[in-house]
Amino acid sequence: MKLGLVLEQLHRDEDDLAQHLLRVSERHKVDHEIYHLARDLAKWSQQHVREIAAIAGRYGRELDPEPKGENTLLEKIREKGSELVGRDAEAGLLLLRDLREAYIKACGVSADWELVAQAAQGIKHMDLLEVAQRCHAQNLRQMKWANGKLKESATQILVS
Amino acid sequence: MGRIDRIAEPWGTRTPYGSGETWPVRVDTHLAEGVDAESVDCWVQTASILHSNGDAMDIAVKDNRMVGVRGRASDRVNHGRLGPKDLYGWQANSSPDRLTRPxxxxxxxxxxxxxxxxxxxxxxxxxxxxxxxxxxxxxxxxxxxxxxxxxxxxxxxxxxxxxxxxxxxxxxxxxATAAEALKESFGCDGQPGSYTDVDHADVIALYGHNVAETQTVLWTRMLDRLAGPNPPKIICVDPRLTEVARAATVHLAPRPGTNVALMNAILHHIIANGWVDQDYIQAHTVGFQDLEKEAAKYPPALAAEITGVPAGKIEEAAQILGHAERLLSTVLQGFYQSNQGTAAAVQVNNINIIRGMLGKPGCGILQMNGQPTAENTRECGAxxxxxxxxxxxxxxxxxxxxxxxxxxxxxxxxxxxxxxxxxxxxxxxxxxxxxxxxxxxxxxxxxxxxxxxxxxxxxxxxxxxxxxxxxxxxxxxxxxxxxxxxxxxxxxxxxxxxxxxxxxxxxxxxxxxxxxxxxxxxxxxxxxxxxxxxxxxxxxxxxxxxxxxxxxxxxxxxxxxxxxxxxxxxxxxxxxxxxxxxxxxxxxxxxxxxxKFWAHPEYCETYGRDLITGAPVDPTEYKALNPEGRAIIKAAEYVPPHELPSQEFPLQLITGRTLFHFHTRTKTARAPELQAAAPDVWVEVSAHDAGTYGFAEGDLAEVATPRGSVQAKVRIGGIRDGVVFLPFHYGYWDTPGRHEPDGAGRAANELTITEWDAASKQPIFKTAAARISKVRSGDGPAPAPTNTASAPAGDFPAEARTRGIPSALADEEIPGQGTHGPADGNGGSGTDEREAQL
Known part of the structure; x- marks a missing residue:
């Protein structure tokens, strides 16, 4: 069975998404909604990391239950940097770049969860299916958030 | 005709009435010194501009000058009554410092x-x-x-x-949150209820809505119901001991920022006990299963830990709401300007929806607003x-x-x-x-x-x-x-x-x-x-x-x-x-x-947003969810406020309005009666916190958050422990700084956080971590009104209680009852006594 491999991949991708969302938050502290939401949504992915690790043992994978932590010093430096460039219109382009990346990473995670859900149905593992459905629903909200923010922010940044 | 000090008695004299009866008329008038009704040249029709209630009135004009106002007896909104801001606020128009040239x-x-x-x-x-x-x-x-x-x-x-x-x-x-909450639940803005629902309701639930100060005439209507036969039960959710809270059957005072947890627990108890209208839910709504699932996660005992409201009180409120036959729910800034504003306001809608209490006398929702013409800003695309x-x-x-x-x-x-x-x-x-x-x-x-x-x-x-x-x-x-x-x-x-x-x-x-x-x-x-x-x-x-x-x-x-x-x-x-x-x-x-709703995909104003992330719902998704345009039951998880108390900032700051002022006092500070009633900023703390920090009434305190600080005199009042309140009216135009602090800050918004609700985009004024410290001892009480939510908690000198300056005397006329006083037993205190106080 190759399910363990998929879970390992998903574990990595969720962790990566959480890290990216935290970076987006730090880098765009002056865009207050993005700062707060990206942090909140990173927590969802961090929780998914824990849940994947908790269930992956049954599929032959020992995965770290702890999501990668934040580098607090680095975070502070980024936040300060964000405040310094907050009045520079070029920072807008970086924001679009970061949101695009968040969207793509969330899409990747979404595909991963679909694979897991398909497999779980195939082997009738209802608890795995339950985890997949619950986490995937949150993942889709992360995706829509990144996409929505991207659309909402693009025009002003690109035409000004 | 009675004369009454409407600063000391903001809601005037009671005219009690019973369920289903017509609210009696009471005509309130205030004219400038030396002017009587007979000498007025003409009366010009309008409505109040200093709050959102829409009290109809006529302006008295003499020699091309405004000389007073009188409530319009025939109007459905106020039946002749006016609030203190209406009675006195018009004088600002002729203020000598009006802008007259570009x-x-x-x-x-x-x-x-x-x-x-x-x-x-x-x-x-x-x-x-x-x-x-x-x-x-x-x-x-x-x-x-x-x-x-x-x-x-x-x-x-x-x-x-x-x-x-x-x-x-x-x-x-x-x-913004009122509009968004209506859009989320009904696909479109538009107030479901009517003020006449007050005449019929057997339960009125006010969520973060200090109606006694924000819409004084609407509160007068409720007071008259409370003074009459078969009065409604009142549920009040507010961290302050407001006049509404004092009159309430059940008062819930949650920790700021936890409204969604509280609402989910109330919904939990209502649903678990089956106090829902299954036929209505089946025929007219979508999304009930999601709400059942979400509310199940919030038993009152858990919510009690989050909100600081005892589980028994949550259950008591839910029981009253669950047994109401005609439920009127109203919501204002205590929900809108707090953490998760839209999600919390939508849960209020959900209570009326799942109980099938919409569109019938006494069964309504009033997602309120604060400003007189805010509804038009929303409608007209501004x-x-x-x-x-x-x-x-x-x-x-x-x-x-x-x-x-x-x-x-x-x-x-x-x-x-x-x-x-x-x-x-x-x-x-x-x-x-x-x-x-x-x-x-x-x-x-x-x-x-x-x-x-x-x-x-x-x-x-x-x-x-x-x-x-x-x-x-x-x-x-x-x-x-x-x-x-x-x-x-x-x-x-x-x-x-x-x-x-x-x-x-x-x-x-x-x-x-x-x-x-x-x-x-x-x-x-x-x-x-x-x-x-x-x-x-x-x-x-x-x-x-x-x-x-x-x-x-x-x-x-x-x-x-x-x-x-x-x-x-x-x-x-x-x-x-x-x-x-x-x-x-x-x-x-x-x-x-x-x-019947305005929620059809082809007709609705919006497809809605995710209540937590704010992401717009895709049109195709909306069409799949709600093809027939039913009411939408939307559930939401509780998310804690982003700025929580810490060692450095151990308290929570909330800001708000007082009865006697509007916004940044541009008009109300220029009406002498209103200005005298609340002349300067104050900060409210509970008696417990006053003990902790060694405050006596009137001491000068500094309130600080990570963003700044403000100095204000301390009012020891009925606010929840751990919470401090600052009125937001006081800026700088009448201080030496003119547009900014010259020394200590005075405006509450020096302290508030830049953050907003992701769905409604309304700023969050009511959830900031703060600290407070004593600057120096005071030499008298704080300049806060004593007959509102800022009423003092303990002993208080009688001579320092809020009363009007001599020109605050206004007229009240109750048809069929030329004068009134202590003898008529209507529950209002007597005019004689009030005049004696002046």
Missing amino acids: LIREGGKLVETDWETAMDRVVARSKALLAEQGPSALGFYTTGQLFAEEYYTLGTIAHGGIGTNHVDGNTRLCT DGDLAAFRNWSNDAHIKDLARVWNVDPMSIPHYSPPTHLMQMMRYAEDGSIRMLWVSGTNPAVSLPELRRIRSILAQDRLFLVVQDIFLTETAQLADVVLPAATWGEKTGTFTNADRTVHLSEKAVDPPGEARPDLDIFIDYAHRMGLKDKDGEPLVKWDSPESAFEAWKECTRGRPCDYTGITYGKLRGGSGIQWPCNEENPDGTERIYADG
């Missing part, structure tokens, strides 16, 4: 000029920016205090003429929505609006939701909005984190136009100041929180060269040469009434249908509730009767 900035200073020069400057900058950057460089920030005709004209100019997406009102601060509740993500709606305006659909920006205010400030900060036109509002005092706001507004690269009646803190930062006429000096219509439309007629001439806002906007449109697609002027109207007729056409067939209303119909009688059209020629008291 000002422009020359060599760093504002100097007087003529209209030609001022408008030329605005138009020249607009045209230059349009040529250089395009419409994205221009933003318009308006208010909740102009008239419908003026908002519609502004919205038409900005959306249809300039083509900018950056239009919002200060309604963003007060009513607040980040499109005119007449059109859906920006529905191409057919854009096409229809383009037809009304006779412009190309592509010239109406609809590529994303209209830009909300806090985002506009961000664009001004990053330099991509380069001209901001502020009309009738004072962001330099009313927005969160004032140091940041001042630094944005003061930038050289931002061209700031301010249109107002006084030289506010914001106006002092402007490049061009346009002097406006106000209420009583111009004609127009406005709509209150229960959809009642009133006509407000011109009573006197504006001072000096001040001009009606409508004339200023139209003048701008013509000078800019804004045209429709046939080369005709875009703005085709030239007077209030012709503007109203144009607005009516825009509303035809939409939920806020005004087509059956005319100025003539509004003159003389009562205000009229929209929708008013051929089918409903006398207006509509309650919408959503028979479980």
Whole structure:
């Protein structure tokens, strides 16, 4: 069975998404909604990391239950940097770049969860299916958030 | 006719009535010293402009001057009553420091000029920016205090003429969540309830709604029910011991920021006990399963830990709500301006929906607003929505609006939701909005984190136009100041929180060269040469009434249908509730009767948003979820506030209003009776916290958050332990700093956090971590009113209690009861005693 491999991949991708969302938050502290939401949504992915690790043992994978932590010093430096460039219109382009990346990473995670859900149905593992459905629903909200923010922010940044 | 001090007795004398009866008339009058009703030249019809209740009144005019006001007995809203702000606030109109000439900035200073020069400057900058950057460089920030005709004209100019997406009102601060909560639950804005529901309700639940101070006449109506036979039960959710809380059957005082946890627990208990209307849910709603699933996660015991409200109290409230036969729910800033505003307000809607309590007498929801004309800002497309509740993500709606305006659909920006205010400030900060036109509002005092706001507004690269009646803190930062006429000096219509439309007629001439806002906007449109697609002027109207007729056409067939209303119909009688059209020629008291909603995918104003992330719902998704246009039951998980108390900032700060002032006091501080009732800022703490910090009543304290500090005298009151309250009215125009602190801060918004609800984009004024410390001992009580939520908790000197200055005496006339006093036993305290106090 190759399910363990998929879970390992998903574990990595969720962790990566959480890290990216935290970076987006730090880098765009002056865009207050993005700062707060990206942090909140990173927590969802961090929780998914824990849940994947908790269930992956049954599929032959020992995965770290702890999501990668934040580098607090680095975070502070980024936040300060964000405040310094907050009045520079070029920072807008970086924001679009970061949101695009968040969207793509969330899409990747979404595909991963679909694979897991398909497999779980195939082997009738209802608890795995339950985890997949619950986490995937949150993942889709992360995706829509990144996409929505991207659309909402693009025009002003690109035409000004 | 009784004489009464309406500062000491803000709600006046009781006229009790029972369930299903008509609220008795009581006519309130206040005239200037030496004027009596017989010597008044004429009475001119209007409604109140200092809160959202829409109390109908007449302005007394003598020798072309305002000399007083009188409530309109025939009006459905107030049955003759007026609140203290209505009785005294009109005097601000004739204040000697009104703006009477345009000002422009020359060599760093504002100097007087003529209209030609001022408008030329605005138009020249607009045209230059349009040529250089395009419409994205221009933003318009308006208010909740102009008239419908003026908002519609502004919205038409900005959306249809300039083509900018950056239009919002200060309604963003007060009513954005009301609108969003209605849109989320019903697919469209529009107040489900009516004030007449107070006459019928057996339970009135007020969520974060200190109605006793925000809409005093609506509270008077509730007090009269409470004083009559079979009074309603009152549920109050508020961390302060408000007058509503004092009158409540159950008072829940949650920790700030935990409203969603509280609401989910109430819903949990209601659903678990089966106190729901399954037939209604089956026939008229979608989404109930999601709510069942979410609410199941919040047993009262768990919510008690989060909210600090005992589980027993949560269950008691749920039991009353669950057994109500006619439930009226009302919501205001305690929910809207707190953490998760929209999610919490939507859960209030859910209670009425799952109990099938909509569209029937006594069964209603009032998602309130704070400002007199906020509803019009929402309807007319001046607040980040499109005119007449059109859906920006529905191409057919854009096409229809383009037809009304006779412009190309592509010239109406609809590529994303209209830009909300806090985002506009961000664009001004990053330099991509380069001209901001502020009309009738004072962001330099009313927005969160004032140091940041001042630094944005003061930038050289931002061209700031301010249109107002006084030289506010914001106006002092402007490049061009346009002097406006106000209420009583111009004609127009406005709509209150229960959809009642009133006509407000011109009573006197504006001072000096001040001009009606409508004339200023139209003048701008013509000078800019804004045209429709046939080369005709875009703005085709030239007077209030012709503007109203144009607005009516825009509303035809939409939920806020005004087509059956005319100025003539509004003159003389009562205000009229929209929708008013051929089918409903006398207006509509309650919408959503028979479980019919405006939520059909082709008709709805919005497809909604994710209540947590704020992401817009995709049209296809909405169509799949709600193809028949039913009410939408939306659940939401509790998310803790982002700024929680810490060791450094162990308390929570909330801000709010007092009964005697409005906004940044531009008018109310210029009415002597109101100013004397609440002359300066104060901070409220509980007796327990006062003990912890060693405060006595009246001590000077410093309140600080990570963003700044404010000094204020301490009022020891009935607020929840661990929470401090600051009124938000006090800025700097009457201090040496004039537009900023000169030494210690005074404005509550020095302290508030820059954060907003992801769904409604309303700033969060009521969840900040704070600390408090003593500066020095006081020499008398704090300057806080004693007959409101800021009432002192312990012993208090009788002579320092709130009472009016001599001119505060007003008249009360209760038909069939010429005078009244202690002997008539109506529950009000006697006029004799009150006069004796003066």
